Amino acid sequence: MPGDITTQTPYDSCRCGDSQQSGECRRLTIAGHEERQHRHDKDTKAETRGALYETRTNAQQEDREDNATHLLIIMKTWDKGSNYSSFICTFTPSFNMFCKTMIRKAEKKDIPSIIGLLHQVDMVHHVIRPDLFKPDTTKYNEQELLHLLDNDSKPIFVYDDGLVLGHAFCMVTEVKDDKLLQDIKTLYIDDICVDEKARGKHVGKALYEHIRDYALSIGCNNITLNVWEGNNPALSFYRNMGMKVQKTTMEIIL
Numbered sequence: 379m380p381g382d383i384t385t386q387t388p389y390d391s392c393r394c395g396d397s398q399q400s401g402e403c404r405r406l407t408i409a410g411h412e413e414r415q416h417r418h419d420k421d422t423k424a425e426t427r428g429a430l431y432e433t434r435t436n437a438q439q440e441d442r443e444d445n446a447t448h449l450l451i452i453m454k455t456w457d458k459g460s461n462y463s464s465f466i467c468t469f470t471p472s473f474n475m476f477c478k479t480m481i482r483k484a485e486k487k488d489i490p491s492i493i494g495l496l497h498q499v500d501m502v503h504h505v506i507r508p509d510l511f512k513p514d515t516t517k518y519n520e521q522e523l524l525h526l527l528d529n530d531s532k533p534i535f536v537y538d539d540g541l542v543l544g545h546a547f548c549m550v551t552e553v554k555d556d557k558l559l560q561d562i563k564t565l566y567i568d569d570i571c572v573d574e575k576a577r578g579k580h581v582g583k584a585l586y587e588h589i590r591d592y593a594l595s596i597g598c599n600n601i602t603l604n605v606w607e608g609n610n611p612a613l614s615f616y617r618n619m620g621m622k623v624q625k626t627t628m629e630i631i632l
Contacts, residue, residue: 488542
């Protein structure tokens, strides 16, 4: 497997008269293909509805038989409201783009799939701590999920590949003018779940990176979450994502 492709973004003069120093016009070179983007509004990211704000090369895959190269990139868009989505796209050698997978805010139609994923989460916890977690139940029912969908401070994201393969429950909290704590805005990950049939396909990584970028976009200072002792796959995953221990909860069973 070859290494990551470097996306070059040289700046130069163009027909609109922008100078090289201004950086307003950009020639974007990806794997030998050039596409000219003209940026005439310095506040495009903050003001333009549906603006493309990030293009990141995730991986390169090479077909040894026909020497074809495919680029996987993530494009993230948002509008002036609370909508915020990630499109996972593929560029083929002919530079045709196919966008299939999307990480987006959950909708009413996703509730049955989310309920199924919540059952999987419950069983993971039940196996680890049967003294605390009941089997065959969910943290939220359909009515509670409907209310959450309308709560901007508790966004739910889903990984949609034609089927919902994963979800992420989040909670945004903010401390202001506390007599003890510094002012801070935090995104708490209440739950990330990847369908057991889709594990090993980097669904969890895509969800986590989407959450991280979303937290940055709304001005959060940090991301926190809890992991149960014994849930070693989850602990390993979050460490691989760069997370570190903030505090430890301890108990004694009497």
